[in-house]
Amino acid sequence: MTGSVDTPAPDETEAPHPATGLDDVVHQRIRLGILTIAHEARRVEFGFLRTQLELTAGNLSKHLGVLETAGLVQIEKGYAGRRGRTWISLTAAGDAALAEEITRLKQLIARVDTTNGQ
Amino acid sequence: MTGSVDTPAPDETEAPHPATGLDDVVHQRIRLGILTIAHEARRVEFGFLRTQLELTAGNLSKHLGVLETAGLVQIEKGYAGRRGRTWISLTAAGDAALAEEITRLKQLIARVDTTNGQ
DNA sequence: CCAATCGGTTTGCTATGGAAACCTATTGGC
DNA sequence: GCCAATAGGTTTCCATAGCAAACCGATTGG
Numbered sequence: 001m002t003g004s005v006d007t008p009a010p011d012e013t014e015a016p017h018p019a020t021g022l023d024d025v026v027h028q029r030i031r032l033g034i035l036t037i038a039h040e041a042r043r044v045e046f047g048f049l050r051t052q053l054e055l056t057a058g059n060l061s062k063h064l065g066v067l068e069t070a071g072l073v074q075i076e077k078g079y080a081g082r083r084g085r086t087w088i089s090l091t092a093a094g095d096a097a098l099a100e101e102i103t104r105l106k107q108l109i110a111r112v113d114t115t116n117g118q
Numbered sequence: 119m120t121g122s123v124d125t126p127a128p129d130e131t132e133a134p135h136p137a138t139g140l141d142d143v144v145h146q147r148i149r150l151g152i153l154t155i156a157h158e159a160r161r162v163e164f165g166f167l168r169t170q171l172e173l174t175a176g177n178l179s180k181h182l183g184v185l186e187t188a189g190l191v192q193i194e195k196g197y198a199g200r201r202g203r204t205w206i207s208l209t210a211a212g213d214a215a216l217a218e219e220i221t222r223l224k225q226l227i228a229r230v231d232t233t234n235g236q
Numbered sequence: 237c238c239a240a241t242c243g244g245t246t247t248g249c250t251a252t253g254g255a256a257a258c259c260t261a262t263t264g265g266c
Numbered sequence: 267g268c269c270a271a272t273a274g275g276t277t278t279c280c281a282t283a284g285c286a287a288a289c290c291g292a293t294t295g296g
Contacts, residue, residue, distance in 0.1 A: 016172065020151065033137030036230055040230075046274075046275075052134075052135050053135055057275055057276085058254070058257090061275060061276060083263095084261075084273090084274065112157055113220075142253095148284090175244055176287075177284075200294095202291095204244075
C-alpha cells in the first residue's frame with residue numbers, strides 16, 4: 001500500500017468544469033447529431049439520418065439502440081407504400097437531455113471565447 | 119452478394135451536418151475539458167487538471183497522451199521545489215483544433231436554438 | 237530508518253464504435 | 267412465374283478507447 005489514494009479531491013469550492021457535467025450518451029458525436037436533427041423535425045426517417053450524418057446503416061442502428069435504451073428517442077416502424085420504414089422521434093427526456101447538453105456547451109464556449117481576446 | 123452496398127450517399131447537395139465535422143480526438147468529453155482549461159491559462163499543472171475535471175491521475179495521463187500524440191498539447195516536466203511537476207500547454211495546432219471544435223458546436227447550437235421557439 | 241504521501245505511469249479489463257456479413261421483403265427484367 | 271438486384275435494416279465480430287487499480291520512484295514526517 002504505497003500508492004496514492006488516486007481519487008480526485010471532493011472539490012470544496014464547488015464549481016465543476018462544464019465538461020464534467022456532459023453526459024457521454026448525449027455528447028458522443030454521432031448521437032449528438034441524431035438528437036439535433038430529431039429536434040428540428042417532429043419525426044425523422046432512418047434513411048434521412050443515415051445520409052445526413054454520412055453513416056453506414058449498421059452504425060446508425062447501433063447508436064439509435066443506445067438512445068432508445070436510454071429513453072431519449074422513440075423508434076416507430078411502419079410502412080411507406082409497401083416498403084418498411086423506420087421513424088425516429090425525440091422523447092420528452094431526449095429533448096431535456098439535449099437542452100442540458102446545449103446549456104453545458106454554451107458555458108464551455110463562453111469560457112473559451114472570453115479568454116480569446118474575443 | 120445479396121446485401122446492400124451499405125455506404126452512405128456521396129451527398130450531392132453539399133451541406134454536411136455540423137456533427138459530421140467534429141473531430142473525436144477533440145470532441146471527447148474529458149479532452150475537450152483539458153483543451154478548454156489549457157486555453158484559459160498559458161500553462162496548467164497536471165494536478166490542477168486532475169482536480170478541476172475530477173479525474174483519476176491514470177485517466178488524465180492517458181488522455182494527455184492522446185492529445186500529445188495528436189500534437190495538440192505540449193507536456194513539460196520540471197520541478198516545483200524538489201517535487202517533480204508536469205505542466206501542460208496548448209500547441210498552435212491545439213489552439214486551432216479547439217477553435218474549429220467551437221465553431222462547429224456553435225453551428226450545431228444555432229440549429230437547435232432556431233427550432234426551439236427560442 | 238520506516239511508513240506514509242506526492243506525483244505520475246503502466247497494466248489489464250470492459251465497453252464502445254464501426255464495418256462487414258447477413259436477413260427479409262420488394263421490385264424489375266425476361 | 268422465376269431469378270437477380272435493390273431497399274431497408276439488424277446482428278456479428280473485431281479493434282480501439284476509456285477507466286480504475288496496481289505499481290513505481292522520489293520526498294517528507296515521525
